[in-house]
Amino acid sequence: MEREQAMIYDVAIVGGSYAGMAAGLQLAQARRKVVIVDEGKPRNRFATHSRGFLTQDGRSPHDIKAAGYAELAQYPTVEWCMGKAETVTGEIDNFTLTLAGSMAAESLRARRVILAAGVGDELPPLPGLGERWGQYVFHCPYCHGFDLNRGRIGVLATSVAAMHLALLLPDWGRTTLFLNDAFEPDKEQLEKLAKRGTHIERGAVARLTGDALEVVMADGRVFPLDGLFVVTQTAPSVLAIRLGCELDVTPLGRVIKTSAAKATSVPGVFACGDIAMPVGNLSLAVSDGALAGQAAHHSLVFDL
Incomplete structure (x- = not known):
């Protein structure tokens, strides 16, 4: 699907791995206009298989992600944008995401933002x-x-x-x-x-x-x-720092501080997955993403 220059998405999700896709799926059920910005570098890309995820135990992370992508591709209100989000600016109901890639920099606008870009491990x-x-x-x-x-x-x-x-x-x-x-x-x-x-x-x-x-x-x-x-250390989210999101310091590194509904300290911005919790696990990331997707929808409906 081609993006319209004037389109304002209901939600822009930064990160298209397990947490981001789970968030997008919840919003797709509500027929909301969603764009998922994905750099294509999931944290577990070095692993040959994943354990502990119900119905997917032992399956390769690549195959699990590909299956998720195929499911989301069935929803006409969900759009994918392959690239890296460099900045997120603005305020609730009017955020701008600046992307960088092989082409000239471009921007997307959204009413809400979900940060689900995951983390890297400092070995x-x-x-x-x-x-x-x-x-x-x-x-x-x-x-x-x-x-x-x-x-x-x-x-x-x-x-x-x-x-x-x-x-x-x-x-x-x-x-x-x-x-x-x-x-x-x-x-x-x-x-x-x-x-x-x-x-x-x-x-x-x-x-x-x-x-x-x-x-x-x-x-x-x-x-x-x-x-x-x-025990690895994870680097804090650069996007979250630039946005002014409050961080939590854990023994495993800094993560975005969120409420029980996955809201960050910045109104209209939510966070989920490894970027917002110290324990990295595929099942937990999916659960966290689903919660963030529903919370973002509630925010749109009830003007939270």
């Missing part, structure tokens, strides 16, 4: 980690732990936040916490780790290597693993 600068991200190195055991078949699991510490994974992961396999000189557990923490059966390895990790996954320590020790988990 530790450890040699060999980046190329194994999503294949052997993960951040979510609920998404990837089952397929490790109760094998050898590692947790790479970058801070004391690694304790959470180190206590959680024994349900998925034999777990080793690599302290990596990031912190030293106190007596209480040591007791908790022992109770869960988590093994501890002290010393710095030098690199990841091997055709699959091996942790190589600075002193030369080598630990073959089936999977390694790490």
